[in-house]
Amino acid sequence: MFGAATFHAAMAEIVVGCMVLASLCAIGCATGSIMPNFLGGRLSSDRMMLTMDKASIAGACLGLLFIPIAALSGSFAADNTVNNALLYNKFVYTGLAAGFWAAFVIGRIRLGPGLWEHRSLSALQGATAGMAILMTTMASSIGGKLVRGESLFDIMPIWLPSDTATVLNPIVSIVLMLIGTGSLFAVLRLGPQPERIETDQS
């Protein structure tokens, strides 16, 4: 048998690995779309774009699948108690990462592979992946701080706050959850439905 902390470390490594692949490919797609001549046009070639698109969506789906497992195992590893700001922020950044990755995956599935042919959508998707990997690495960095007392981000001159936490009243969180759920329903069911954008290769 092994402890929850070991299991959590394994799950977190899967999440981070998948998400790094997904974000690199997504940012590559966005760069190829916005700057077609970057790297002599090799990045924006049809074959490259198709490969990066498929790798990004596959990595993001797999990572998104493992985020709840990593979060739950992390919760058990911490004995289901949060007694400091670092640990609290780990939950918050995990939630943010899950939100960004969910938007990335849902957006890609709804809009289709042709979204990279639209500069504005491409930029949005690339920025979403960038923010998502930022939140993912922030959450995993806090894990390093908690376990080893140090993290690679210690050498960064500026970084997101993690030593202090903004603790929302649970009622405010519940209200925000309801607003989020309502907004999600409105976007997915009541709002205009975006057309799936196919490409010649798809």
Place this chain on the structure above:
Amino acid sequence: MMKSRAAFVTVIAILLATGASVANPGGNGDADRDYTCGGSCHGDPALSTPSDGTVTVSMDETTFTGTATAIHVTASGMSLSGNRLLGVFILGSANGNDDHPEDHGWSIVQDPNGGTHNYVEVTVPSSGSVTLTWVMLAPQTTGTVNLFVATHHGANPNSNNWAYSGLTRGYTVDVQPVPENLPGFAFDWKPETRVTGDTSPTVIKTTNTTSVSVQWMLEGEWIPHDAEVTGEGDEWHAQIPATIGDTRIQYQVTTSNGEFSITQPWLMVATQPAPFDGNIWDARLQGFALALLVTSFLLALQARLSPWEGGPVDMTSEVEAESAPPEPPGLEPEEPDQPDEYWSRLVPSEENPGWLWDPVEEEWVADPENPPGGDE
């Protein structure tokens, strides 16, 4: 080729950079530990090397059973890792097990960080020297006992990834029978840890004591202040100001009973940050709420930027057609010629001369080259 080399060199540089990170450079925190943590990297001869620092220990060579005594440890001149962390042990033996002073009858009243541990970690100031003080109650049994001090630290640079460790000789303390009716701290008393800003009185438990006086001062001050003390019997309450921020307050208790008056070692008001006011459900709810908000916001943005069903249709041509005046007679634009593909699919009919059959539209079309009735 150059780019490939640059990428290769970058990857190698990143991999080599991990070598600078050793086992626990961030320390393991204050704790109750045996010598070399019972066999850590610092205890493994293949991974460790003797410390290059100097450790001096100052303590009374004679003490009385159950009475408080201060052990001052000064460490200086050692190499340090980038975070300047130094781990210091006070030990009753150096066997690797049962080395804690309490295993040898001592009771730690206070460690240098305000806790009650035999191993503490401190950040060494830029002077390269640090003095730590443990206040301990001597064993309840008479005789001679030894106390050892061990240190753990790193170095910067540390190309061999060595864990540095040092161990002093044993300092012998002669524990003599306590004079009858000697006032002092209760053997089971430990100073309470206060929360930052807490002004509640400090509880002091004593034995053989009829009166207590307390003096306090901020760390670095020279002249102590008298604290108001209330209580009776074996429990006393000293009114010491609250600690705020990084300030540290020291206090010294004098226990008296008319026959003896004993000035105890200086202690520190152990202060810890206020307890974190969030719990796991707050964190879960907040994380989930933020996830939903972020997802819905980004999906709305995607819908706004994407082409969508029922979206605004470009009606420019229709509007222009309606608003434009009709062309003057004779200047109407000519109908565009039908494509060759259209005419090639038309089939002439002998039964209906002058007409062509369109199999797609299933209709008869007048043959422009042989109009119906053209021969008549």
